[in-house]
Amino acid sequence: MSSPTAAVLNPRAAAPRSPAAMTVRYALLSAVSTIRNGRFLVFTAALPVAMYLLFNGLYGQQDAGDGSSLTAGSYLMISMACYGAIGGALNSGARIAIERQTGWNRQLRLSALPGSGYLIGKAFVSLLVAIPPIVLVFALGATVGKVHLGATTWVIAAVAIWLCTIPFALLGLAIGSLATPDSTQPISMLIYLGTSILGGLWVPIDQFSSFLQHVARFVPTYWIADIGRDAVDGSGLQLVGIAVLLGWTIVLGAIGVIAYRRSGDRV
Amino acid sequence: MTRTSPTTPASCSALDARTGAAVDITDVHRSFGEVRAVRGVDLRIAPGEVVAFLGPNGAGKSTTIDMLLGLTKPDRGSVTLFGADPSQAVRTGRVGAMLQSGALLPDLSVRELVSLFASLQPHPLAVEEALERAGIADIAGQRTQNLSGGQSQRVRFALAIVADPDLLVLDEPTVAMDVEVRQAFWASIRTFAASGRTVLFATHYLQEADDFADRIVVMARGSVVADGTGASIKERVSGRRLTAVIPDAGPDQLRALPCVITVEHIGGRMSLQCSDSDTALRAVLTQFPQTHEIEIHQANLEEAFLRLVATEGAAS
Numbered sequence: 001m002s003s004p005t006a007a008v009l010n011p012r013a014a015a016p017r018s019p020a021a022m023t024v025r026y027a028l029l030s031a032v033s034t035i036r037n038g039r040f041l042v043f044t045a046a047l048p049v050a051m052y053l054l055f056n057g058l059y060g061q062q063d064a065g066d067g068s069s070l071t072a073g074s075y076l077m078i079s080m081a082c083y084g085a086i087g088g089a090l091n092s093g094a095r096i097a098i099e100r101q102t103g104w105n106r107q108l109r110l111s112a113l114p115g116s117g118y119l120i121g122k123a124f125v126s127l128l129v130a131i132p133p134i135v136l137v138f139a140l141g142a143t144v145g146k147v148h149l150g151a152t153t154w155v156i157a158a159v160a161i162w163l164c165t166i167p168f169a170l171l172g173l174a175i176g177s178l179a180t181p182d183s184t185q186p187i188s189m190l191i192y193l194g195t196s197i198l199g200g201l202w203v204p205i206d207q208f209s210s211f212l213q214h215v216a217r218f219v220p221t222y223w224i225a226d227i228g229r230d231a232v233d234g235s236g237l238q239l240v241g242i243a244v245l246l247g248w249t250i251v252l253g254a255i256g257v258i259a260y261r262r263s264g265d266r267v
Numbered sequence: 268m269t270r271t272s273p274t275t276p277a278s279c280s281a282l283d284a285r286t287g288a289a290v291d292i293t294d295v296h297r298s299f300g301e302v303r304a305v306r307g308v309d310l311r312i313a314p315g316e317v318v319a320f321l322g323p324n325g326a327g328k329s330t331t332i333d334m335l336l337g338l339t340k341p342d343r344g345s346v347t348l349f350g351a352d353p354s355q356a357v358r359t360g361r362v363g364a365m366l367q368s369g370a371l372l373p374d375l376s377v378r379e380l381v382s383l384f385a386s387l388q389p390h391p392l393a394v395e396e397a398l399e400r401a402g403i404a405d406i407a408g409q410r411t412q413n414l415s416g417g418q419s420q421r422v423r424f425a426l427a428i429v430a431d432p433d434l435l436v437l438d439e440p441t442v443a444m445d446v447e448v449r450q451a452f453w454a455s456i457r458t459f460a461a462s463g464r465t466v467l468f469a470t471h472y473l474q475e476a477d478d479f480a481d482r483i484v485v486m487a488r489g490s491v492v493a494d495g496t497g498a499s500i501k502e503r504v505s506g507r508r509l510t511a512v513i514p515d516a517g518p519d520q521l522r523a524l525p526c527v528i529t530v531e532h533i534g535g536r537m538s539l540q541c542s543d544s545d546t547a548l549r550a551v552l553t554q555f556p557q558t559h560e561i562e563i564h565q566a567n568l569e570e571a572f573l574r575l576v577a578t579e580g581a582a583s
Contacts, residue, residue, distance in 0.1 A: 017389055025386040036374040102370030106338055107426060111387035112358045
């Protein structure tokens with residue numbers, strides 16, 4: 001065991017009692033359990049990386065054509081980083097369907113961990129899984145894609161995209177809490193691809209019909225990428241984007257808490 | 268439906284101590300769609316009692332336990348633990364439970380898992396103590412997905428006791444254990460219960476219920492059909508069976524004798540189910556002095572149990 005986990009897991013350490021301390025410990029140990037399952041991390045990062053390399057090879061050197069100063073290369077980089085990040089967040093949350101099916105959630109319900117602590121812990125893990133795709137796609141953008149940005153811009157863009165995946169982490173939890181283990185995978189895949197395409201991650205939305213362009217503005221994916229692009233080209237934050245993402249966060253968070261409270265039932 | 272009244276001193280004290288009861292279940296019902304899993308269960312358990320929940324699969328034991336632990340809500344009726352709502356009793360660390368087939372979180376070692384669960388309790392045991400008591404100190408470093416069935420059960424037991432609970436609930440705890448492991452396991456439970464904790468365990472091993480519990484609550488088809496000590500249940504339900512060769516006696520004549528419940532004619536012998544075998548035997552010998560080869564059997568718990576279930580089925 002590596003030394004940081006040893007410190008976290010030291011059984012002789014004074015047992016934390018407060019709900020906040022329980023939440024932190026739960027989040028850390030869930031993260032350890034997820035990180036040890038390396039295959040899952042590799043699979044979540046592989047697809048967006050491959051797609052970035054493919055699209056970048058095809059269109060990378062063109063102008064983005066959306067009226068901004070972005071090149072297609074940086075536009076693609078942002079889109080695929082978002083695509084990877086929401087995939088990681090969504091699928092990691094949906095994995096709780098497995099814990100539900102095997103009955104681990106029932107066991108967990110017999111602890112003093114509050115429902116909100118469970119949600120925060122799981123969302124933390126989901127956000128952790130969202131990091132590698134962002135970092136990898138950005139690294140490829142900087143090297144293969146020849147995207148040149150200032151150090152601060154890189155960091156702001158990465159952190160902005162990362163934080164904006166919170167609604168998808170909660171969406172994953174809601175799916176994992178409500179769907180049956182068999183239907184979790186297809187449902188999350190459908191939502192993943194649906195929101196990615198509708199939000200303009202694969203094809204920019206200005207190539208959509210005006211109706212679909214209108215719809216896209218209610219899809220969180222669109223705003224995640226939009227906020228990422230704003231970070232890269234230095235234009236200010238759009239409040240409407242923050243508002244849409246906040247709205248999704250509140251609704252999905254509430255669904256997640258309610259679903260956890262119900263998850264004592266056998267599946 | 269005939270509801271059986273409690274027959275033991277222990278359960279009487281539970282009724283007296285209603286407000287201080289460890290478990291107080293009042294007229295609880297729970298259905299799943301068309302299936303009425305639990306149909307009006309009343310149960311009070313005093314602190315310090317060790318109670319077995321006995322019944323066949325589908326009797327409603329696990330559903331009752333789920334409601335007791337706050338994992339599912341009753342459609343009707345109330346459940347309190349130590350006078351509080353089950354979820355509050357869980358939050359304050361007064362309840363520990365070993366769930367049936369509850370999986371363990373994979374990719375963690377046994378020690379990490381028990382340590383995680385300890386850290387989610389308000390006043391946990393030291394992790395090493397819980398591992399020791401559950402007899403899994405030697406496998407503490409193993410990943411949870413690599414354990415045998417019996418080992419996993421012991422880890423679940425560690426998870427149940429690490430909260431240092433006043434009430435320990437075990438849902439069919441010895442499933443997947445071989446005989447030796449089972450004995451060692453009961454020894455751990457005995458030690459843990461010795462300090463005045465309340466224990467409720469579900470089982471369909473009759474011997475286990477009779478050996479370990481102070482009191483047996485028998486469930487069948489969603490209702491409590493008997494509640495008492497192992498001995499009192501056997502006594503009350505089937506009394507004793509008297510078999511003998513009774514020349515010239517017809518079944519009707521025998522059935523008319525005092526304390527005789529049923530009469531069967533088996534291979535030249537008469538078999539009499541008696542509520543009081545002493546009285547019945549005196550009557551038989553008085554009327555039929557030629558009676559010989561007399562045997563009297565105490566029904567075993569298996570028989571008692573089957574009869575209880577069958578009687579309840581016929582009545583409903």
